[in-house]
Amino acid sequence: MIYLRLFWEFFKTGLFAVGGGMATLPFLYDISARTGWFTAAQLADMIAVSESTPGPIGVNMATYVGFTTAGIPGAVIATLGLAAPEVIIILIIARVLAAFRQNRYVDAAFYGLRPCSLGLIAAAGALVVKIAMLHPERYASTGVLTDLVDWKAVLLAAVLLVFTRAVKQTKKLHPIFFILASALVGVVFSF
């Protein structure tokens, strides 16, 4: 029963992903590794689409993964699965909002959860780096260390880093501009 499993996987994601949209990423990689419903490379593409379309990233990712796994019903079920635990939790704490925010155990738990979430996102990012910029299979066949790295991709990443972080005129631009520019570079230089 793929729909039930899909709902359950996303219910867990919604329950344990702390700190907004990108925090769902490590959970989605975990789902990909365990179920084989979609590949890690597909997931990287989904991030780009989710960033470039309206709607919160976390929700977009859930819809996309659900659709890839089980069509339109899958898209709806994955999204509802993601939202369900959040709705339940908020409905419970809405009555005791002030007490919840000031509770020292909640505060202490989140002191530990924030760096955890960051570490998980960074690890998911490392996996995307491996997919986008390394060629382990080419290195395995030639044995030349410089064949491990996709130099075109590294150069593009360096240029993007400069434009998104250092150049004053471009660093405030929406990610969609950089995504489209990268797509163009990919086509022109046949990545």
Add this chain to the structure above:
Amino acid sequence: MKPLLELFLAFARVGVMTFGGGYAMLPILEREIVENKGWATREELMDYYAVGQCTPGVIAVNTATFVGYRTAGILGGVFATLGVVFPSVVIITLIAGVLTNFADIPAVKSAFAGIRVCVCVLIFNAVVKLWKGAVPDKAALILCLLVFVLSVFLDISPIVFVLFCAGAGILFTRMGVRGK
């Protein structure tokens, strides 16, 4: 029925106008929920955001549930949440359907190979942005590095890390190593 429909539509508008989620959504929520509808004050909205930061899940969904519940009870929370996710489901389903048909074209493959490089940079930038709020002291730095290294090299469910770090946060606070 009318307030429920109104909640659904108002949050569907928020969903359509949000690119990226999280803090990108705040000005749109302010205009739609505070100024147009008067469902919450600006201060309440900031409170909902703060709670969204310390509850699991996507902040957009948390905020929608909160405002909906305060406006029209439990059903209100459900309808506002359905509203905020509705545009995503429609738009992403359309795009995913189209992209699936074109995924094997060489030019599309090259385009996505370029895009993946961009995604690396976007994730890196997100990590840098979250760093200051998430890693205030040495103990948090150790937790963050530990999770990163173990998560890269071992096949452990993220749920295990989340539960472990919630416990570690409480333990560190009680031991008094927090803030050092």
